[in-house]
Amino acid sequence: MIGRLNHIAIAVPDLDAAAAKYRDQLGARIGMQQPLPEHGVTVVFIDTGNTKVELLEPLGEGSPIAAFLEKNPGGGMHHVCFEVADLAAAIARLQQAGARVLGDGRPRTGAHGNPVVFLHPRDFDGTLIELEETGS
């Protein structure tokens, strides 16, 4: 079912500073800052060749990462995203097994324009898992 690891997301308190560290100290290829107001974050993508790291900073009111940063003011690994070919089938299989899909259980449009859901971290060892239907 799950395919490629699409990205890992790291919530950071200061996106400029975080991106500069990845660029200057780790020599990473970083992209431009992209404000995504409809998702409540500003993001910088890091291309590692085989996958991506996303640095996320809260944007606006009610950012989905605000509570995480209140609990972890220095930042931290926020979630991991796996690709799936058929999100509806994935949701059905997970819910049948008792795993909880966050929100109303229906896909919404994620930051890359594809349908996504998030799974409850308590059902997966404290790890917030995003599933993204990539259509591949």
Add this chain to the structure above:
Amino acid sequence: MIGRLNHIAIAVPDLDAAAAKYRDQLGARIGMQQPLPEHGVTVVFIDTGNTKVELLEPLGEGSPIAAFLEKNPGGGMHHVCFEVADLAAAIARLQQAGARVLGDGRPRTGAHGNPVVFLHPRDFDGTLIELEETGS
């Protein structure tokens, strides 16, 4: 400098249960349990095609993930590992920029038999970063 994302590691309190969830609920391709007593963990690899997820359970006394699981009894994302071609050069660049290499600052042999170092999570937004010299 940093190249491919080699793996992300998730610390779990019950490796059997965690691996079964990834296999049965997420349909992941999981490997056999591998006890690595010299690293204080038992590991299950999940091959995502482009990279790996490592599920880690403490093994023996003084496991390097014991303190993390005491703080996060339900488990959680523990570290992310990036590949580098020249670890000595990477360490020099990082230390020049003021980043802290854990331990005595020298590479040790990691779980895959390659030289590795870990960077202080406070220097990278609460993220524990492993650098692995893959010789590629």
